[in-house]
Amino acid sequence: MTGRSLLSKISLGFAVFLLVSPAILFFVWMLSLSLKYEIDNGAYPPILIPAPDMIAWENYTNVFSSSNFIKFFWNSVIVTGSATLFALVVGVPAGYGIARMKATKAAVVVLIARVTPALSYLIPLFLIFQWLGLMGTLWPQIITHLVITVPVVIWVMIGFFETTPMELEEAATIDGANGWEVFRHVALPIAKPGIAVALILSFIFSWNNFVFGIVLAGRETRTLPVAVYNMLSFEQVSWGPLSAAALIVTLPVLLLTILAQRQIVAGLTAGAVKGG
Amino acid sequence: MSVETGSALSGAAAAGSSARASGKSIERTAKDYWPFVLPALIIVSSVILFPWLFTIWMSLNEWKLGGSIHFAGLSNYAKLFTDERFRDAVWQTIYYTVLATGLPLVIGTFAAVIFHEKFPLRGVLRGLYIMPMMATPVAIALVWVMMFHPQLGVLNYLLSLVGIPPQLWVFSPKTVIPSLALIETWQWSPLVMLIVLGGLASLPTEPYESAMIDGATRWQMFHKITLPLIMPFIMVALILRVIDALKSFDIIFAITQGGPGNASETLNIYLYNTAFPYRDMGYGSALAVVFFIIVIGLSLVMLWMRQRNKWDEQGADA
Numbered sequence: 001m002t003g004r005s006l007l008s009k010i011s012l013g014f015a016v017f018l019l020v021s022p023a024i025l026f027f028v029w030m031l032s033l034s035l036k037y038e039i040d041n042g043a044y045p046p047i048l049i050p051a052p053d054m055i056a057w058e059n060y061t062n063v064f065s066s067s068n069f070i071k072f073f074w075n076s077v078i079v080t081g082s083a084t085l086f087a088l089v090v091g092v093p094a095g096y097g098i099a100r101m102k103a104t105k106a107a108v109v110v111l112i113a114r115v116t117p118a119l120s121y122l123i124p125l126f127l128i129f130q131w132l133g134l135m136g137t138l139w140p141q142i143i144t145h146l147v148i149t150v151p152v153v154i155w156v157m158i159g160f161f162e163t164t165p166m167e168l169e170e171a172a173t174i175d176g177a178n179g180w181e182v183f184r185h186v187a188l189p190i191a192k193p194g195i196a197v198a199l200i201l202s203f204i205f206s207w208n209n210f211v212f213g214i215v216l217a218g219r220e221t222r223t224l225p226v227a228v229y230n231m232l233s234f235e236q237v238s239w240g241p242l243s244a245a246a247l248i249v250t251l252p253v254l255l256l257t258i259l260a261q262r263q264i265v266a267g268l269t270a271g272a273v274k275g276g
Numbered sequence: 277m278s279v280e281t282g283s284a285l286s287g288a289a290a291a292g293s294s295a296r297a298s299g300k301s302i303e304r305t306a307k308d309y310w311p312f313v314l315p316a317l318i319i320v321s322s323v324i325l326f327p328w329l330f331t332i333w334m335s336l337n338e339w340k341l342g343g344s345i346h347f348a349g350l351s352n353y354a355k356l357f358t359d360e361r362f363r364d365a366v367w368q369t370i371y372y373t374v375l376a377t378g379l380p381l382v383i384g385t386f387a388a389v390i391f392h393e394k395f396p397l398r399g400v401l402r403g404l405y406i407m408p409m410m411a412t413p414v415a416i417a418l419v420w421v422m423m424f425h426p427q428l429g430v431l432n433y434l435l436s437l438v439g440i441p442p443q444l445w446v447f448s449p450k451t452v453i454p455s456l457a458l459i460e461t462w463q464w465s466p467l468v469m470l471i472v473l474g475g476l477a478s479l480p481t482e483p484y485e486s487a488m489i490d491g492a493t494r495w496q497m498f499h500k501i502t503l504p505l506i507m508p509f510i511m512v513a514l515i516l517r518v519i520d521a522l523k524s525f526d527i528i529f530a531i532t533q534g535g536p537g538n539a540s541e542t543l544n545i546y547l548y549n550t551a552f553p554y555r556d557m558g559y560g561s562a563l564a565v566v567f568f569i570i571v572i573g574l575s576l577v578m579l580w581m582r583q584r585n586k587w588d589e590q591g592a593d594a
Contacts, residue, residue: 015390019383020401022462023408029430030419041422046430090316097312113320115575117523119544120564121323123551124330147323150316179308208412210526215552225414229530232418239422246415257410261403264410268467269474 027254033243034059041239059244069245071220072227079141079223080206086142087149087202092195094150095157096187107158113151121147122215129216140216141223148209149202156201156267160194161187197267200260204253224249328568334561341555352562362563364538365546368453369522372542375457376464376521381514383461384468385506389498391469392476406466413463413526420459421446421531446532449539456540459527464520468513475509476502511585515578522571543567 032048033041037056040047050056063069098107122144129140164187172186213226222230228249231242257264338348356362391402408416423431424445432442445455483501492500525544528534534541534549541549547567551560 012390012393012395015386016395016401019387019390020405023404026416026419026423026462027407027411029423030415033419033422042428044428044433046428046433090319093312094316097309101309101313110316110320113324115519115572116324116328117544117547117564117567117571119525119547119551120331120568121327123557123561123564124327124334125323127557128327128330143323146319150320154316179311183312204410208410210414210530214529215548225412225526228414228418232414232421232530233533242418243422246412246418250412250415253410253412254407257407258403261399261406265402265406265470269470 030243030247033239034247035244036240038238038240056240059240060248062241063245063248066241068220068222069227069248072222072224073248075138075217075221076207076223076225078138079145080203082138082142083145083149083206084199084202087146087153088195088199091150091153091198091202092157092188092191093183095154095198096161096183096191098154099158099161107154110151110154113147118147118211119215122212126215135216136218136221138221141212141221144212144216145206145209148205152202152205153198156198157191157194159267160191160197164190193263196260197263200256200263201267204256204264207253208250331561331564331568334557335565337558339556339558341557348558352559353566355559356562356566361538361541361546365541365543368540369542369544372453372457372524372528372540373518373521375454376460376524377514377517379457379461380465380468380517381510384465384513385472385510387465387469388472388476388506389502391473406470408463409466411463414530416459416463417527417530420527424455424531446540447536449536452532452536452540456524456528456531459531460521460524463527464517468510468517471513471516472506472509475506479505508582508585511578511582515575515582518578519571519575522574543570 028048032050035055035057036047036050036059037054040050040054125140125144129135134140168186168190169182172182177185208225209223210225210229213223214229217223217226228242228245231245335352336347336349338346338351387405391398391405423429424447426432426442426444426447429445431445435442444451446452479502483505484497487497487501523544524542525548528540528542528545529548532540534545538546543563544567547560547563550556550563554560
């Protein structure tokens with residue numbers, strides 16, 4: 001009996017190792033690439049940990065000093081920040097409204113945003129923004145990122161409001177509060193944890209987005225994913241600085257994932273949404 | 277089509293709340309809530325629906341960006357039938373979607389069963405497991421390019437350790453799609469895991485107790501009890517995977533732009549290449565319309581099948 005349970009423990013451990021190691025290996029390798037000089041990154045067999053005097057910290061300083069990296073970082077912050085904040089302003093009430101009236105039809109519109117291939121509406125949007133003379137600005141990206149952030153917020157909030165009790169809201173209604181006051185003073189304060197989840201997920205999906213940027217960003221208005229893509233395809237490839245840039249781009253998201261893992265999992269399984 | 281795709285994932289919770297929400301006191305009617313919903317609906321539909329009508333109109337025109345616009349009727353659509361690159365793109369999309377749906381479903385379901393067990397550091401390890409899903413796709417793509425490198429890449433080195441000859445990965449037309457699907461599997465199996473894990477968490481304990489008494493093996497219990505019960509959750513994961521695999525863009529575009537040759541040019545990439553680098557807005561729009569119909573059509577069919585299955589189950593219960 002004990003022999004058998006030991007065996008099942010070992011096989012469980014092995015299965016966990018098999019599942020988790022590709023992720024760990026990848027991110028460790030990403031870090032390793034970013035901290036090596038070209039000579040080590042081109043070595044065969046590959047070097048995982050460089051010698052102490054061969055750690056290329058300047059890969060990171062190079063990223064910030066060369067090119068417009070800080071500008072692109074700032075573009076990403078503006079686009080993702082604005083799209084997320086605006087999505088919270090319109091999406092939280094919408095999630096509340098849909099949950100309370102159980103409006104499956106309204107939710108379908110949101111579902112369409114989830115299903116529609118981005119490129120099928122990006123072609124005309126590209127032309128419209130061009131005609132409006134907005135192409136040199138961040139507005140096209142902020143506006144299109146709403147297609148990612150608003151549905152994420154709505155889905156998370158529908159899931160959240162469906163599980164909050166109605167009793168307090170009914171009591172407030174009896175006391176004479178109107179719909180808006182009930183929302184503002186009763187529903188909204190309770191919804192803070194849900195709003196936090198919506199904010200995190202909306203931020204991540206907008207931050208990661210690439211396709212809107214590749215179509216709509218100009219030379220000066222690139223967000224980080226587009227900037228990294230351009231380094232990859234148009235500049236002479238040097239893997240150290242490139243990996244350092246890639247790691248910096250995804251670092252905010254990885255930190256959020258580690259810090260808010262439980263909330264992210266809850267939000268994803270309530271809404272199961274992926275941007276793009 | 278209903279809200280179900282989203283909220284079904286929290287299945288039990290949603291079912292509970294809908295029963296409760298029909299309180300009898302001073303109920304607000306639906307129209308009281310429209311002002312809350314409207315601004316968001318207007319924004320999402322104006323960013324998607326209006327441009328979409330525009331796409332349909334554009335698809336009926338001959339229109340190279342910078343040139344003049346001619347009404348062309350259905351000629352853009354007629355061109356699809358003779359376009360070999362389009363035919364290749366359709367096959368490549370199917371090939372990619374099958375791989376990038378099947379593998380994550382199997383691995384993700386397996387992962388859910390494993391993470392359903394209790395073991396030390398489970399939370400931390402699950403966090404590590406889901407990191408690929410949250411990481412920025414372009415940043416990931418860049419590192420995968422380096423790992424796939426035929427001479428310098430760490431993957432061929434790892435293969436050499438177990439005696440497998442070096443592969444060309446994304447650099448060969450033969451292996452490019454499986455290689456890209458491998459990345460997608462690595463990245464999105466965690467989402468399948470989370471969805472199925474939600475299903476496992478909602479399982480009743482009684483069937484297992486009686487099966488235990490009957491002396492069933494673990495495999496029998498999984499096969500006969502667990503799998504049928506979590507099937508609805510696997511279906512949700514399947515639907516999401518198919519939709520997302522069809523629409524895959526970031527990883528494929530960042531790594532191959534559709535190459536080598538056109539070997540990894542899926543419909544989504546072909547659509548991009550036609551509309552932007554070639555600036556052919558008319559034909560690009562026709563591709564967009566066809567692609568949209570495929571994605572929406574498949575989604576509707578799958579949602580419909582899911583609904584029907586649910587009704588069948590409810591019928592069987594009653």
